[in-house]
Amino acid sequence: MTTTPLLDATGVAKSFGAVRALTDARLTVGSGEIVALMGANGAGKSTFVKILTGALKPDAGRVLIRGQDVRVGSPAEARRSGLVPVYQEPSLIPDLDVADNLRLGDTPVGPFREWVAALGIDDLRLDRMIADLPLATLRILDLARALAQKPDVLLLDEMTAALPTNLVDKVLHVVREQAGAGMGVIYVSHRFTEISHLCNRATVLRDGRTVGDLDIEPGVEERAVELMLGAKIDLGRRDTSAAAAARSGTPRLGVKGLAAAPKLADVSFDLHAGEVLGIVALEGQGQDELFDVLAGFDRPSAGTISVDGTPVSFGHPADAIAAGLTFVPGNRAEALLSERSVRENIALPFSARVANWGPIRRKHEADRVGYAIEKLQIDTRAQGEVQRLSGGNQQKVTIGRWLATGVQTLLLFDPTRGIDVRTKRQIYPLVRELAENGAAVLFYTSELEEVALACDRALVLFNGRIVDVIDAADADEPTLMRAVHGLTSAEGAA
C-alpha cells in the first residue's frame, strides 16, 4: 500500500465502568483504499467508530490522520482533520430545512448540490423541511454533505441499510470513484455481498480487539465468519435429539405474508404449541417490526395473523394479550415500573382490564406472584423498588409477569441481552419447560449460540424476509453466522 496511511489507529482501548468495550483495536486506511470494518453484535464496532470520529475519547492508543497525532477531542476537530462520518441514523435536524442544516455544518452549498445530483436525487429543494423527507433521501443528503467537505477519510456506517436498490448502485459507484481519486473509506457493514464488491480489505473486531485483517478475495466470507466467532464462553449443551417435536395440526400462531413498514417485507411461519421457534438476524432486519406487530403495538401493512386457526387483528397490546400473545421486550426499561415493587410489577396485568379495577384479590395475587418468583428464582433480597434489582433479576420480573398470568404464546425479544451468564443458564431451561407444558415461544436472540440451547428451529431474517430455516441440531454458530449475513449455503437449508 502507500507509505503513510491516511488513517492509522493502533492499540485503541476504552472502558465504560467495569465493561471493557475495546481492548486493542487497530485500523489502517491507505489512500484510495476501501476498508470494511466488521464484527458481531457487541464486538465493539460502534465504540470504535465513535472514537475514530472523536465522539468518544479513548483510554489508550492513538489515532493518526496523515501521520499526525490529531488527538481528536470532538467531532468538529475530527472533521477539520479530514475524517468525516456518515452515521446510520441521519444527523440532520428535523425541524430545520435543508439549507439551514447545511449552514449549521458550514457545508458549501454548490458542491453539496452537485453531489446530491450525482447520487441520484435530481429534484431536491433546499427549503424542504428535513422532517418531511423520506429516510432514504436523508441518508443521501448526509452522504452528499460529507462529500462536499472534501474528506481525506470517509466513514460510512451501514450506508446502504435504508436505501432502495437504484440508490445503492449510485452510492457504491460514487464511493468507488472517490476512492479511485485517492480518498480513504471506512465501510462499516454486515453485508458480505457489498463488501466483496466494494472493499479492498476487511478488518474484523471481536471482543474489543482487532483479530484479523483480510484481503478481499474469493472465499474470504468463511474466514471472516470464523474470525467474528472466535472462542466463546460455553453456556452448556442441550440434547437436541428430541427437538423435532410433533409440528402438526393447527398452529398456535400462524403468520402469513406479514409486512410492516419500513423494514418488515414478507414473513410467514407457523408456531405450534410446545415449540420454541428462534429468530436470528443482524440488527435492523425487521425483527423489531415483527414483534411490535405480534404484540399489538403496530398494525401490519399487509398479511394475516391467526391464533389457533382464527384470524386476529390487534389494535392494542390488550387485544394481543386477550388472544394469548404476551410480549417481553428487549429493553427492560420499557417494561418495568422501576419505582414500584416486584410484586406490583408482576401483578400489573391482573388489574389491566376495567372489570378488574375493583378491590385486588390479595390471596390470588400473592399465590400467583409467589409462583412466578419461585419459578424464576427471582432474588428478592433487595425488596422494594425494582430499580434496586440487578439486570438479570429485572429481566426475570418482566418474564415472571406472564408466568403469573399463565403463558400461552410468549414473545421473547432478546431476553438475555446484557444479563449475566448465571441468569442466562436459568432462562434457557425455563423456556424449554414452558414449551413442554404446552406454551408456544417465539424467541428472537442476538446471541447465536442460544439457538442450539433453547430453540427447536430458527428462522433467519434478512432484509425483512425469512431467508432460511435451520433446525436446532444443525444450528451451529458458523452456519447461523453465514445465514444471518445472507450467505445461504445450499447444504444448510432444510
Place this chain on the structure above:
Amino acid sequence: MTDATDTRPVPALTRFGRWLADNPMVPLIVFLFLLIAALEVMRPGIVMPVRTGRDGFISTFWVSNLVKFAIPLAMLAACQVLTMLTAGIDLSVGIVATVAAFVCATMTSTIGPVPACLVAISCGLVVGIVNGLGVAFARVHPLIMTLGTGLIATGCLQVYQRLVISVGVEIPAFLEWLGIGQTWGMPNALFVFVPFAAFILWLMRFTGFGRILFALGSNENAAKLSGVRSWQVFLALYALSGVIAALTGLLYLGMIRQPSLSLANPLLLPSVAAAVIGGTSIFGGRGSFAGAIVGALILRVLNTMLTLLQMPEGARIVLFGLIILAVTALYVRITGSR
C-alpha cells in the same frame, strides 16, 4: 450492569434521605407540629389556652377551625394527587367547585335540595368527562385541557347567573349542618371527609384502579404492554376528579353560605401545593393522599400565622408563595424524590 446489592458505604445524609423517602409522612408531621409550636410562640394561648390561664389544654375552637377549613382543601388536593399519579393535573377543580355551589344554591328553591345537589354533581361529572376525553383521545396535555375547560365553565357560569338573576339563593339545610354544625366540638364536615379519605386511601392502595394510576405515571409503555388501555383510565380518572370537586363545592357552600362567581377558585393553587408538599410528584408515579391531608393542614396553619403577622394582603400572598416553594424544594432535596 449493576450488581444485586450496592455495597458501597452510603453517606449519612443520603441514608437519612432514603429513610425519609421510604417514610415521607414523618418529616411532614414533624414540620406541621413545628409550625403549630411557632404559632403558639407568636400568639401564646391560641393553641394551648391553659398556658394563659384559660380553660382547656388544647383549644378545641382552634383545632376545629383548622380542621374545618383544611377539609375542602384536602378534598381538592385528592383530585390533584390522583391526576398527578398519572403525570397529569386538574386545574378545573376550583371553578367546578364554584359552579357546583352556585348551581345548588340557585336551584334549591325551585327543584328542592336533593335534586339541586344531584344537578350540581352532574355539572362536575360533565366537566370531568370532557377533561378525560381531551386527555385520552385528543392527547391534550392535562394542564392545558383542564385550564381550558375551567375557562369554559367560568364563562358558562356567568351566562347562567344572568338567567337566574331573579331567583333567590337558598342553601340546603343539610349542607349548612355539615358546613357549620359541630358534634362534640368537631366540625360535622368530618362526617363527609372521614369516609371520603378512607375511600381515596383504599382506592389508591387496594384496588386495581389505584395500581393502574401508579403504573401509568411510572411508565405508560409498561402499562400498555400489560394490557392497560390508557383512555379508559384517563376518562374514569378525570370524571372522578370532577365529581370530587363538585362535592367539595357543595360542602364549601355549607361553610361559607354565600355563593359567588369565584367562591372556591382561590382554593385551586393551594390544592396543588398541598399535594406537592405531601410528597406527590407532578411527574407521576409517586404520591400519597395521607401526605396531601397533612399538606393541607400545614397550609392552613401557615395561613393563620401570616394572618397573625398583620401584614398587608399582598405581602402575605408573596410570603405564602415563598414558603410553599421553600418547603417543596427542601423536601425534594432531602428525599431525592421529584
